[in-house]
Amino acid sequence: MPDNGQNLRYLxxxxxxxxxxxxxxxxxxxxxxxxxxPKGTEHFMSDLHGENEAFIHILNNASGYIREKxxxxxxxxxxxxxxxxxxxxxxxxxxxxxxxxxxQPDLESWYxxxxxxLIRLCRFVSSKHxxxxxxxxxxxxxxxxxxxxxxxxxEDHDKKLYYETIVDSIISYRRADPxxxxxxxxxxxxxxxxxxxxxxxxxxxxRPDLILERLIEHHDVDIQWGNHDVVxxxxxxxxxxxVLTVLKTTLAYNNTDTVEHGYGISLRELDHMAQEVxxxxxxVRWMPKTDERRPTTAEKLYRxxxxxxxxxxxxxxxxxxxxxxxxxxxxxGRDYINQIDFEKGTVICGxxxxxxxxxxxxxxxxxAPSRFTARESEVLRDLIRGFRHSKLLQKHxxxxxxxxxxxxxxxxxxxxHGAVPMNADGSFAExxxxxxxxxxxxxxxxxxxxxxxxxxxxxxxxxxxxxQDFLWYLWCGRLSPIYGRxxxxxxxxxxxxxxETHKEVKDPYxxxxxxxxxxxxxxxxxxxxxxxxxxxxxxxxxxxxxxESPVKGGGKLIVIDGGFCRAYHEKTGIAGYTLVYxxxxxxxxxxxxxxxxxxxxxxxxDIASTGEYIYTSxxxxxxxxxxxxxxxxxxxxxxxxxxxxxxxGLIRETP
Numbered sequence: 068m069p070d071n072g073q074n075l076r077y078l079x080x081x082x083x084x085x086x087x088x089x090x091x092x093x094x095x096x097x098x099x100x101x102x103x104x105p106k107g108t109e110h111f112m113s114d115l116h117g118e119n120e121a122f123i124h125i126l127n128n129a130s131g132y133i134r135e136k137x138x139x140x141x142x143x144x145x146x147x148x149x150x151x152x153x154x155x156x157x158x159x160x161x162x163x164x165x166x167x168x169x170x171q172p173d174l175e176s177w178y179x180x181x182x183x184x185l186i187r188l189c190r191f192v193s194s195k196h197x198x199x200x201x202x203x204x205x206x207x208x209x210x211x212x213x214x215x216x217x218x219x220x221x222e223d224h225d226k227k228l229y230y231e232t233i234v235d236s237i238i239s240y241r242r243a244d245p246x247x248x249x250x251x252x253x254x255x256x257x258x259x260x261x262x263x264x265x266x267x268x269x270x271x272x273x274r275p276d277l278i279l280e281r282l283i284e285h286h287d288v289d290i291q292w293g294n295h296d297v298v299x300x301x302x303x304x305x306x307x308x309x310v311l312t313v314l315k316t317t318l319a320y321n322n323t324d325t326v327e328h329g330y331g332i333s334l335r336e337l338d339h340m341a342q343e344v345x346x347x348x349x350x351v352r353w354m355p356k357t358d359e360r361r362p363t364t365a366e367k368l369y370r371x372x373x374x375x376x377x378x379x380x381x382x383x384x385x386x387x388x389x390x391x392x393x394x395x396x397x398x399x400g401r402d403y404i405n406q407i408d409f410e411k412g413t414v415i416c417g418x419x420x421x422x423x424x425x426x427x428x429x430x431x432x433x434x435a436p437s438r439f440t441a442r443e444s445e446v447l448r449d450l451i452r453g454f455r456h457s458k459l460l461q462k463h464x465x466x467x468x469x470x471x472x473x474x475x476x477x478x479x480x481x482x483x484h485g486a487v488p489m490n491a492d493g494s495f496a497e498x499x500x501x502x503x504x505x506x507x508x509x510x511x512x513x514x515x516x517x518x519x520x521x522x523x524x525x526x527x528x529x530x531x532x533x534x535q536d537f538l539w540y541l542w543c544g545r546l547s548p549i550y551g552r553x554x555x556x557x558x559x560x561x562x563x564x565x566x567e568t569h570k571e572v573k574d575p576y577x578x579x580x581x582x583x584x585x586x587x588x589x590x591x592x593x594x595x596x597x598x599x600x601x602x603x604x605x606x607x608x609x610x611x612x613x614x615e616s617p618v619k620g621g622g623k624l625i626v627i628d629g630g631f632c633r634a635y636h637e638k639t640g641i642a643g644y645t646l647v648y649x650x651x652x653x654x655x656x657x658x659x660x661x662x663x664x665x666x667x668x669x670x671x672x673d674i675a676s677t678g679e680y681i682y683t684s685x686x687x688x689x690x691x692x693x694x695x696x697x698x699x700x701x702x703x704x705x706x707x708x709x710x711x712x713x714x715x716g717l718i719r720e721t722p
Contacts, residue, residue, distance in 0.1 A: 075712075075718075077705075078709050086720060086721040087721070088713045094706055095703050101699070105690075106688045106690055107261060108648070109263060109647070109649075110129070110261070110263070111603050111645065112125070112262070112265070112631075113644075114265075114266065114267040114632065115268050115632075116267055116269070116634075118272040118631050118632055119278050120273075123278075124664065126262075127159065130645040132258050132647070155668060156247070157255065163668055178243040182250070189253055189254050190218075192254055192257045196257060204286075205253060206249055262282075262288040263288070263289055263290075263291070264290045266293025266294075266484030266549070267293030268293070271632045273325070273361065276329035283463075288470060289471065290470050290471035291471065291472065291482050291483055291605075292549060293485070296467060299313055299464065300521070300538055301535050301542075303454055303455070304455075304531070305535070308535075309535065310450050310454055311378055314374075315382050318374050319355055319375060321355035321357060321361060323371065329459070331453075331459065337377065340446045344442075348429075350373055352561055380430060384438070386402060386404070387436065395498075397545065400417075402437070405437060407428075409428065412426040414563070421564075424564055430442075430443055464522065472515050473514050474593070478692075479595065479599060480600065480601050480648070481590060481601070484604070486550075486551030486604075487507065487511075488506070488546045488548060488551070496546055517537045518541060519534070520534030521538045522534070551577070552571040552572060552574065553571060554572075573607070581620065582620065583620050586620030586624045587623070590602065601623055601681075602624040602625070603624075603625055603627060603646060604624060605627055606626075608628050608629065608630045609628060612641075625681060627655075629641050629644035629657065641659065642661065645658065645676075651680075651684060651687065652688075658675070659675040
C-alpha cells in the first residue's frame, strides 16, 4: 500500500464504487469465490499467413473442443452423422441452418429438439463459469430468455412446463432461427476465454484481411508481431521500402486479391509502368507461385510477373537508401543494387563475385543505381497514397498496434514470434542502436518502442522516418528478434545461381533452445520462474514429417508453427498447431489440412485434430493462479482496508 496520505485518497476513490461496509464485504466474498473457479481456457496460434478459412474453422470448433463436448454430452444418444450435423451447425449456424431446415419433415419438432440440445450443450460448456460471466456473454437482445433457459431446472416438474412454454413461444413467434444462432455463438464464446496469436497474420495465403476482421470482433485477443506483420505496419505508415517489400511478396504469391479487393489499393499505375518498361523482357524468373484456390490465366500470370520484376528493382533501390542512412543496421554489402558491375553483369556477394542470372536493368542508372526514375517515383507515390488512404488497412494496423507487441508475458507463459538473439556461447547478443547497446529483454522493449514511432511519431519527423526504417529492419535484420536469421536472401535466390548464397543462417538461438538451461535463462531474463513457466514460440515451421518435435528445452519451450499456410504443408507434413492452456495444463493440438468452408458446411467436413499433453499441472489451476487472480487478490486486500476505514471512521459510509 502507498503511504497513509495516498492510501486514504485511494480508499476514498474506492468508496465511490463500494459506498458501504456491506458493498465492500460482498465484493470481497464474490472475488474469493471466483478465485477458486477453474482458470479459463487460452488458445495460442501462430503463422496463420492469410489462411482465413482454416483459421476461422479452428476458431469456430475451438481446436476440436466443441466436437469433444458434443461427443461427451450426446454419445449413445446421437449417432455420428447427427453429432457431425450439430457440430457444423454450431460452427456455421447462419450457413448451415437453411440446408438442415430443408431436410425436416416436421420443422417445429426439429426446432424444439435442436433448441433443447443446444441448451444442454451450452449449460455443459458454461458449467465452470459464474452465472454473472455467462450473462456478460449473452447478446442483449435476448439475454433474459437465454439466461432463463441456461439456468433452468428441467428436472423440477413444477417449472418444466414454464421452460417448455418459453421454447414453444420462441418457435411460435418465428424466432427459432435467431435463438439457435445466438446459442451457437454463446457456445463458441464460452469455449475459449482468451486467444493469443504469436505472429505472422499476413502474406502467402488468400485473405489476411478477413482474419483481422474476425480478430477485431473477438472478445479477448492479443498479438505478438511477426516479421510479415511489421512490414505491413510499415507500409500502412507510408514507408516506401515497406510498401515495395509487401508488394514483392504479394506478387510473388499472385495474391493481388488481398491488396486490390481486400484493401482497395489500386495496382493500375504499377501495371502500366511494368508493361511499358518490361513488356519485352524475359520475366520467367519472376513468374508467381500459383494456388488452385485462385484461378488465373497465362496472360494474368505474365502481367503479375512483369509487376513483380518492376517492384523488385524498385525495392532494391529503396533497400540501398535505407541501408545508407542506417549504419546501425550493419547491412553494408547487402545494398545489392550498389554491388552490381553493370558492364560485366556481375555482383559482389559475401566478398565474392558472381555472374547475374538476369542483367536487364532498364530503369537503373549505373552512376546512381539507387535513384528512382521519374516514372518509378510517380508510381511509388501512387502506391504509398493507396496504402495510407486504405481505411480498412489503417483500421487493421491500428488494431495490431493496440492489441499487439513484440512479446507478452501472461499467466506464466512468455510469448514471442521469432528468437531471442544469442551468441554461440549462449549469452544474449548485443546490438547498438542510436548510440545505446541492447540485448535480451531490453532489446525486445527497444524494438517495440521504436516500431511504434514509425506509425505514431509526427508526420515527416526524423523519428517517424527512423521508426519506419526500423520496421523494415525488424522484417529482415540480422539481430531482429522477430526475424532471427543472418539475412533474407531474396536477391540471391533471384539473381545468383550458386545455392550456397541462398542459405539463411539461423541465429544460434535455434540450436541452443534444445538445452533446458537456455530456456531457463530466457525465462529468468523476462522475469519468470523457470520451474513452472513456458516459452511459446512461432516463426520457424516444425518439420513434423521428418520427426522434429515442437517441444524443446526439456519441455519448457513449444514451437507452435506447424505450417498453417498451405505452401508449407509438404515441408511440415501437417497443417498447423494450436496450443491449449486450461485448468489441467498445456495440450498441443495437431491439425490436418482443411479443404474449404464450403465443404465443411455441405458435408460436415471438420479438421482432423489430435491432442498431446505437454504439461500437466500437479493440481487443477484456478483463477487464483492467473495474473488476473493476483490482481483480484490485491483488490481483496484493498477492500479489507476499506472496511477497516469505515469501521474506524476514517471514511464514512454513504448508504
